[in-house]
Amino acid sequence: xxxxxxxxxxxxxxxxxxxxxxxxFVVIYRASKVFNFAQGELVVxxxxxxxxxxxxxxxxxxxxxxxxxAGAAIFGLVIEPLLFRRLVGQSTFAMVMVTIGLLILLRGxxxxxxGPSVRPFPALISTSPVNIGDITLNRGLLFGGIFTxxxxxxxxxxxxxxxxxxxxxxxAEDHQIAQSMGISVxxxxxxxxxxxxxxxxxxAVFYLNGKSVTFLVSEIGFAALPVAxxxxxxxxxxxIPAGIIVGVAQxxxxxxxxPLIGGSFSAVFPYLVMVTILFLRPSGLFGWRxxxxx
Amino acid sequence: xxxxxxxRVLAASVAAATLLxxxxxxxxxxxxxxxxxxxxxxxxxxxxxxVDFSGxxxxxxxELQAAREATNEWWNDQVGSEIGVQLSGEVYDHRYDAAxxxxxxxxxxxxxQPIMAMGxxxxxxxxxxxxxxxxxxxxxxxTAGYGYAWEPDQWVFNPRATYVHEAAGFVDWFKExxxxxxxxxxxxxxxxxxPAYVDMVDGIEGFAEANPDVAEVVAVEFAEVxxxxxxxxxxxxxxxxxxxILIQTNTTQAVVTMQALESLNQDIPIMLSSHNSLxxxxxxxxxxxKLEGDFExxxxxxxxxxxxxxxxxxxxxxxxxxxxxxxxxxxxxxxAHQLYANRVVEQAVEMVGAxxxxxxxxxxxxxxxxxxxxxxFGFLPDLDWTPEAPFPTSGLTTSIGTxxxxxxxxxxxNHEIPELEKW
Numbered sequence: 001x002x003x004x005x006x007x008x009x010x011x012x013x014x015x016x017x018x019x020x021x022x023x024x025f026v027v028i029y030r031a032s033k034v035f036n037f038a039q040g041e042l043v044v045x046x047x048x049x050x051x052x053x054x055x056x057x058x059x060x061x062x063x064x065x066x067x068x069x070a071g072a073a074i075f076g077l078v079i080e081p082l083l084f085r086r087l088v089g090q091s092t093f094a095m096v097m098v099t100i101g102l103l104i105l106l107r108g109x110x111x112x113x114x115g116p117s118v119r120p121f122p123a124l125i126s127t128s129p130v131n132i133g134d135i136t137l138n139r140g141l142l143f144g145g146i147f148t149x150x151x152x153x154x155x156x157x158x159x160x161x162x163x164x165x166x167x168x169x170x171x172a173e174d175h176q177i178a179q180s181m182g183i184s185v186x187x188x189x190x191x192x193x194x195x196x197x198x199x200x201x202x203x204a205v206f207y208l209n210g211k212s213v214t215f216l217v218s219e220i221g222f223a224a225l226p227v228a229x230x231x232x233x234x235x236x237x238x239x240i241p242a243g244i245i246v247g248v249a250q251x252x253x254x255x256x257x258x259p260l261i262g263g264s265f266s267a268v269f270p271y272l273v274m275v276t277i278l279f280l281r282p283s284g285l286f287g288w289r290x291x292x293x294x
Numbered sequence: 295x296x297x298x299x300x301x302r303v304l305a306a307s308v309a310a311a312t313l314l315x316x317x318x319x320x321x322x323x324x325x326x327x328x329x330x331x332x333x334x335x336x337x338x339x340x341x342x343x344x345v346d347f348s349g350x351x352x353x354x355x356x357e358l359q360a361a362r363e364a365t366n367e368w369w370n371d372q373v374g375s376e377i378g379v380q381l382s383g384e385v386y387d388h389r390y391d392a393a394x395x396x397x398x399x400x401x402x403x404x405x406x407q408p409i410m411a412m413g414x415x416x417x418x419x420x421x422x423x424x425x426x427x428x429x430x431x432x433x434x435x436x437t438a439g440y441g442y443a444w445e446p447d448q449w450v451f452n453p454r455a456t457y458v459h460e461a462a463g464f465v466d467w468f469k470e471x472x473x474x475x476x477x478x479x480x481x482x483x484x485x486x487x488x489p490a491y492v493d494m495v496d497g498i499e500g501f502a503e504a505n506p507d508v509a510e511v512v513a514v515e516f517a518e519v520x521x522x523x524x525x526x527x528x529x530x531x532x533x534x535x536x537x538x539i540l541i542q543t544n545t546t547q548a549v550v551t552m553q554a555l556e557s558l559n560q561d562i563p564i565m566l567s568s569h570n571s572l573x574x575x576x577x578x579x580x581x582x583x584k585l586e587g588d589f590e591x592x593x594x595x596x597x598x599x600x601x602x603x604x605x606x607x608x609x610x611x612x613x614x615x616x617x618x619x620x621x622x623x624x625x626x627x628x629x630a631h632q633l634y635a636n637r638v639v640e641q642a643v644e645m646v647g648a649x650x651x652x653x654x655x656x657x658x659x660x661x662x663x664x665x666x667x668x669x670x671f672g673f674l675p676d677l678d679w680t681p682e683a684p685f686p687t688s689g690l691t692t693s694i695g696t697x698x699x700x701x702x703x704x705x706x707x708n709h710e711i712p713e714l715e716k717w
Contacts, residue, residue, distance in 0.1 A: 006526075006529075007526055107348075116356070117577065118545050118578040120578060120579060128556070128557070129556075129558070136525070136529075136557060138553075138557060211546070211549050212577075214578075219520045220522065223518070264516035267486075
């Protein structure tokens with residue numbers, strides 16, 4: 001029984017980490033209607049910024065982290081004039097294609113600037129475990145999970161209760177309508193990417209705590225995809241239950257199905273859960289239901 | 295009007311200069327497979343240096359390729375000039391991607407007509423293994439081999455046996471060194487992301503079945519290659535009371551496993567391979583002291599002590615041939631790779647003459663040559679290929695590195711590998 005609880009809890013914490021990474025997807029989509037295929041690369045850029053300011057420059061951890069977050073926000077702001085300014089009002093497909101280009105560009109840039117070497121990532125949270133009775137939990141993931149829940153509530157309130165958040169929501173509905181209402185689509189997209197970059201950097205902090213960083217870390221972006229799709233691409237709050245569902249499913253599959261079939265079924269299982277739920281609810285668990293006139 | 299004319303003159307000048315530069319470039323490129331006249335008067339042949347500068351092993355290839363090139367330069371200078379052959383080379387980055395290899399290869403053949411290809415690993419073997427016999431270009435590897443490639447009459451050659459041999463050699467040594475009475479309880483963490491990783495698991499399971507007194511596989515855990523957490527998997531390994539964990543995938547799995555062991559307050563030694571060596575994993579983990587009591591096992595010299603014939607050769611390359619690489623596993627791997635390849639070329643020259651080198655001649659020479667460890671400055675053990683396998687099947691040894699008292703050290707040099715059946 002203890003083992004079952006531990007598998008489920010560790011899975012849930014992993015799922016919340018996916019939810020934090022998926023929050024980058026959702027914030028960018030929610031505010032600009034761009035499905036960002038380069039989400040994993042944003043995590044890598046954020047991770048390297050943290051490494052650069054903390055371990056490479058040798059600044060105190062929290063000073064380095066603050067500078068990395070500021071750098072990430074500036075990087076996000078720069079993406080808009082570089083890539084999206086001329087695409088305002090264009091088809092969603094064009095914008096999505098640009099994110100694929102961004103994925104390739106960022107991968108190349110990271111290799112050129114930081115090199116291919118595997119770098120140690122600073123431990124901002126102690127790597128010693130948290131023991132609750134007989135249950136052992138990863139401290140980094142536990143703190144990351146709590147942080148993700150608080151952040152998701154905050155971001156959700158920002159989008160639903162504040163004027164800037166509501167403006168961004170209008171942009172996600174339709175660029176032309178937003179412009180006709182006097183909302184700056186460009187500024188909204190720029191803020192969305194800045195938020196996405198900051199969230200990705202925070203995700204890197206919890207994901208890589210005390211581990212290592214290389215450009216290959218970007219694979220986590222795709223691991224977080226089922227959570228974003230399951231939640232519904234517009235729902236920040238929905239990421240929490242979606243992350244927990246995916247994580248617990250993965251944790252239990254790793255604990256009980258993998259040993260039986262001798263393979264990493266757990267890596268595929270979240271996608272099966274996602275496909276099953278999307279089959280029943282194509283807009284995800286908490287996505288917007290949009291009625292369109294054909 | 296005058297400016298238009300000036301523009302045309304400028305354009306014509308640029309075109310002429312480009313043409314002249316292009317013509318001049320041919321002299322440097324050498325004559326390829328046909329045996330062109332080299333700068334030193336010998337025939338020049340091309341080799342294709344396949345590399346991974348932008349894929350999962352990009353972190354090792356800067357040093358590895360620098361070592362290959364410096365060794366080749368030394369050979370051209372000291373040996374090639376004596377026997378009338380110069381070896382040139384072109385670098386091709388295939389990003390550790392079989393599709394990329396398949397796409398590049400026809401261009402490589404027509405561009406430089408190589409007499410041999412210097413391979414990287416699984417993707418180039420998978421992409422080219424079937425066509426190399428008809429292309430008549432042998433591919434020489436620096437990696438260990440794979441069980442699925444253990445077939446007769448191959449044109450892919452490894453100087454090391456399979457990764458399974460290297461791990462089995464380690465387990466055999468570990469049993470002796472730790473004085474374990476029964477079989478060594480072995481756990482493995484691997485991935486299904488690559489057939490090579492699955493092959494390693496299959497091979498060790500086969501080895502344990504055939505040698506129940508030496509090894510018992512108590513846990514096999516397949517995980518992602520970039521896992522966020524391996525607590526559940528490592529907990530099962532701890533529950534199975536494993537003596538040692540074999541991880542031959544990458545540094546990330548090794549670091550995350552170490553973290554999981556730490557979080558469970560366990561200290562089970564880990565065995566790593568050449569591509570995720572102790573040095574590389576220590577870099578990723580933030581220090582060698584974190585790998586205290588862990589091991590690595592591979593079929594070439596462990597670059598721990600800064601002494602011996604191999605180290606002297608490396609020093610010579612850094613001083614006389616501008617090698618800019620540390621005394622690390624990738625550097626040793628690169629030197630060993632180029633050394634044995636060039637020794638094979640010497641054998642080919644002996645067999646067919648300096649003017650008649652072809653891919654077929656290199657292939658024949660590989661099967662004919664018997665290289666001693668002295669020929670290879672102690673970088674590799676004795677090598678003797680036969681048509682039965684892509685790697686030498688007799689006299690197989692593995693060397694074992696460890697971290698003792700916070701220092702990288704050689705635990706064993708050339709430990710004999712037990713005989714393995716195909717799996």
